[in-house]
Amino acid sequence: MKSLYNQQHLKITLDRLTAELVENHRDFSNAVIIGMQPRGIYLADRIVQLLKEQLAGRPIQYGKLDITFYRDDFNTKPGELHIPTETSIDFSLDGKNVILIDDVLYTGRSIRSGLDALLDFGRPKSVELLVLIDRWFSREVPIQPDYVGKTVESATAQKVKVLWQENDGKDEVVLL
C-alpha cells in the first residue's frame, strides 16, 4: 500500500485546483460545477466550498449527475446491477462552461457516459474535466482531464482508494 495523499498534502492540491479554476473562469458567471455521483460528489463539495471562499460568497451553480442509466456495461456482468443515486441539476446547461468533477479517472468510460448524460440537460458551450487522481496508461476511450491533482502510474490489478473525512473518517488517498 502506498499513500498518494495525506490530509495536509490534499489541502494544498485542492487549493491549487481551485486557483486554476478561478484563473480560467474568473467570477464563475458563466461556469457551472457538475459532480459525478457517487464518489465524485465529495471532491465537488470541497471544491465548491473553496470557490465560495475565494469568490467572497458569490453563488456557484452546482449540480450532481448520476450516470447509471447511461452506462455502457448494463447487462454485461450478470447479477451486478447498478442502483441509481440522485441527479440534481436544477438549471439549464445551454451555453454554459461546465466543469465535470470526479475523484479518479481510469478507463474514461464513466466520463464518456457522463458526457452523454450532460447533453440531456442542454448544450453546454464547453465541458472541462477535473479529477483528483489520473491513472495514466489505462484509458480505453480518448478522454483526458483538464485539471489534475496527481498523475499516477498504476497496474490494472491495483486500486486507488480515495477516502474523505465526511464519509470515511479521514482524508487520504492510497494505492492498493
Next chain:
Amino acid sequence: MSLSVKHLLGIKDLKKEDIELILHTAANFKDVLQRPIKKVPTLRDTTIVNLFYENSTRTRISFELAEKRLSADTINFAASSSSVSKGETLIDTVNNVLSMKVDMVVMRHSATGAPHFLSRHIPASIINAGDGINEHPTQALLDAYSIKERLGGLEGRKVALIGDIMHSRVALSNIYLLTKMGAEVEVCGPPTLIPKHIEHLGVRVSYDLKKTLQWCDVANVLRIQLERQHKPLFSSLREYNLYYGVSRQLVDSLDKEIVIMHPGPINRGVELNSDVADSGHSIILDQVENGVAVRMAVLYLLAGKKDELVV
C-alpha cells in the same frame, strides 16, 4: 443490489426490500421524466413485447411509454387482431414471438395465473400487467409510490380500498403491498362484493363508507367491474352510488382531509362522483404520471436479470 425475483408476477412474491428498491429506482426515473430530454439509453439492446389479451388504455400506453423512454424496442400485440382468434395456444404464441429474439414480455390476460404458467415454460422475464382477478402488481407499486409522494411514507398510514374488492386485482396487489410495508388497510363495500375470510390477509372489513372515510388517510376507490360480475351482486348502479359512491358532500362532511385515488377507468357517478374525482383531494392524474416512472424501474431492474433465466 438487485431484485430477488426474475419475473414480476405479483406483489405476493416480493420481499419488502424488493418493493423499496423499485420505489427508490422509480424516484430516479421520475427525475428523468422532468428533464428537457426525457429519454435514457439504458435498454437500447432490449426488445419487449406487450401482449394484451384483454383491453387496456392506461396500462398499455404507460408500459409502452416506459419502454420507449428507456430506449427499448417494443412490439404491441392485441389478441383480438392476432392468430389467437384462429386457435393458437398461449405458449405457441409466445414462443413464436420469442423466436424473433424478444427479451421481455409484458402481459395482461383475463385468466388468473396465465403469466405464472408462462413463466414456467419460456426463457424470458415476464411482467404481469393484470391477470384475471388475481394481481396487478405495477398498479399497486404506482399507488404506493403516489401515496409515499403525497404523505411522505407508507408505514402506519391508513389506506381504505373501496368498492368491488371481489373482482379487483388492484385490491389484492394493494393489500399484499401495503401490509408488507406496514400500512393499515381497510376494505369497504357491499357484503356481496367483499370476499369471505379476506381478514386473513391482515385487513379490516367495513360496510359503512362514512366510517371508513373518517378512519383513513387515503381512499383508493375501485371500479365496479360489471364485465366480471356474472350474476347481480347489487340491485342497481343508482343504489350502489347512493350507498357506496364517494361524493363531494360525503368528503366535505369529514373532519379531516383525505387523499382520493382511483386506478381508472372511472365510472363517473357510480363509485366516484365527478366533483370529487376532479377536486384537489384527488391524485388520480399523479398516479398516471407516476405509473410511467414505476414501470421504467421494474423494466430496468428485471432487464438486469436477463442472464439468470433458465427454464
